[in-house]
Amino acid sequence: MNTKEAILRAALRVIGEQGVAGLTNRRIVAEAGVSLGSLTYHFPSQTALLREAMLLFAADETARLGELARARKADELSVEDAAVAVGRVLEGLPMTIDEIASLELYLQGGRDPGLRDVTARCFAAYDELALTILRTLGVGEPERLVGPVVALIGGLQLRRLATGEAPATPAADALMMLVRGAGR
Template identity: 50%
Template sequence: MPTPSRTRERIIAATLRIIGLNGVAAVTNRRIAKEADVALGSVTYHFATQHDLLRESLRSFVTQETRRFTDLANHHCTGPITPQEAGAFVGQAAADTAFDSEHIAPFELYIQAGRDPQLRAAAAECFAAYDQLAASILGTLGVPDSERIASSVVALAFGLQLRRLATGAATDDLVDALLLLMGSPPPEVR
């Protein structure tokens, strides 16, 4: 039998899959329980309301993603690197991010936060975590005013990732835009 924390994790993972596949409107306790392979009562035991479930699902995703990006940055940024090397790293990290249902779900949840004030605080926390991560990486790169431009970098990355999701485009636009924002010209020829 799964532990309470493992059951909670399974419920969150199932919720993200459902949202990514069919949107927030498809989230029901019965569907979550089936997808997570848990008892129906487990959903309401761990999450009193759907707002609690959506909020914690978004936070969980962002915690995992920031940990993944931090680990990648720590692994690849062991010493000084050029903006072009950083751009190549970001491009590779973006290309390696599959747009499976769990990676589509946060976009759905951020849109839902625009409709639902109860999710806005969680969305703000999530963007603050991304901003902090971006500022840290930019600071390591020696980018001036890294704290000040971090939110612009995050907004640019999100917008271009959304564009990539919607169009199937490559990551070239993301790399070029980030290099321009950091004050480095993008490569002329690919």
């Protein structure tokens, strides 16, 4: 890992632990094990740092979810089987500082117009992945379901993260209700 990436990953850990408000140069360099000069060389402002951190998070997340989609695509699953598989993946995800960091970055995008294009790209990646999966499954009018599917999964994950508990309605059941309801 190069210095720039080490700084970005350290910033994500600090954001997850302390929030964006707790993101200081001293915390970042201590976490990354680099000099203050290295930090300021690579990132002249906090906005630049947050922008690059969000891009790194989005790239990592897109690669991870894309791999899951490719693995499931080969299985030729039914919509029901796919919903169960997605539910298992969501339930198996660790609720860690990384997830908290991503939420902090999204919120910061709402506060800082300079970050909105990056957060929009991240959500576009989620949308594209959802669209690919829905098309692969042969769901009718998948474009109509992309936003609701992404929102449902994000909301369920947020609830799980905030409460520490699985939602009363499992993700697979919620996805099936959404997909079946859209077909009416």
